Amino acid sequence: MLGLVIVADLFAVWADFLQLDVTGDLMDGVYGADVTRRADHSDNVYSLAGVAQVATLxxxxxxxLCWFYRVRVNAEVFDRSAHSKARGWAIGAWFTPVVNLWFPRRITLDIWDASTAWGARRSHGLVNAWWSLWIISLLGGRAASRSYSRAxxxxxxxxxxxxxxxxDVLDAVAAVLAIAVVxxxxxxxxxxxLAGSAPQPAEPGLV
Known part of the structure; x- marks a missing residue:
């Protein structure tokens, strides 16, 4: 499904380029039947791209969310004390205003840490990159939609x-990183x- 999100985003990028091309001509004072036809085509593609993005999203x-809840439950088996949020937040955090800007990231990091191999280094680079791009693209997309409707x-x-x-470009990249996280x-x-329980330290005096 994330792959389909990427396809829809790339389709939207093409629609954006069509819009830029037509509005660029209008800004330069280029008018006529051809520009009008291209403008109508651009608006139709733009609307279709928006529908495709919403549907795939x-x-x-x-x-x-089905996958996310399952890995959250699995993570409790590895380390029940590693989670700063209750299990229900694995779903609710995404739909709660304001806190949905950082709660899902925190829950993901808790799952990531609990799922890291015993004794391995815990790196949050991938999760942080995905979440940063996702938030930026989300806020940027809303700002662009408001600007478009008021233009x-x-x-x-x-x-x-x-x-x-x-x-749209950032959203596509964020979806690629989301696939990597999944x-x-x-x-x-x-x-x-498969590794089983955490290795136990050797008792003093034993080799």
């Missing part, structure tokens, strides 16, 4: 399309489960 969220001139539409292009965390839990 909703489907992706449903599947992702009244070609230059304002052009700027809104530029903002949306950046947001695969990495799933593999970590599988390998830790």
């Amino acid at each position: 909703v489907a992706g969220v449903a599947v992702y 009244e001139t070609a230059s304002e539409l052009h700027e809104a399309a530029r903002m949306m292009l950046v947001a 695969l990495g965390l799933t593999r970590m839990q599988h390998e830790k489960a």
Whole structure:
């Protein structure tokens, strides 16, 4: 499903370029039947891209949250004390205003730490990169949508399309990193489960 999100984002990037091309001509004072036809085509593609993004996001969220809750439950088996949030937050954190800007990241890091192999170094680079890009693209996309809906001139539409292009590219990259997080965390839990319980320190005097 994350792969489909990436496809929808790339489709949206193409729609953004169409918008930039048409609004650029309008800003330069280029008019005519061809520009009007391209503008109508661009608006249709832009609307279709928005529908595709919403559809893949909703489907992706449903599947992702099922996986996320399962790995949260699995992580308790490895280390019950490693979690700063109750299990229910694995779902609720994503839908609670304001706290959804950082609670899911904190829960992911708790799961990541509990799932890391015994004695291995805990690196949060991948999770932090994914979450940072996801938040930036989310906020950027909302700002671009507001700018687009309020735009009244070609230059304002052009700027809104530029903002949306950046947001769509970042969202696609964030989805790629999300795939890496899903695969990495799933593999970590599988390998830790196969490794069994934590190795016990040797008793003094024994070799």
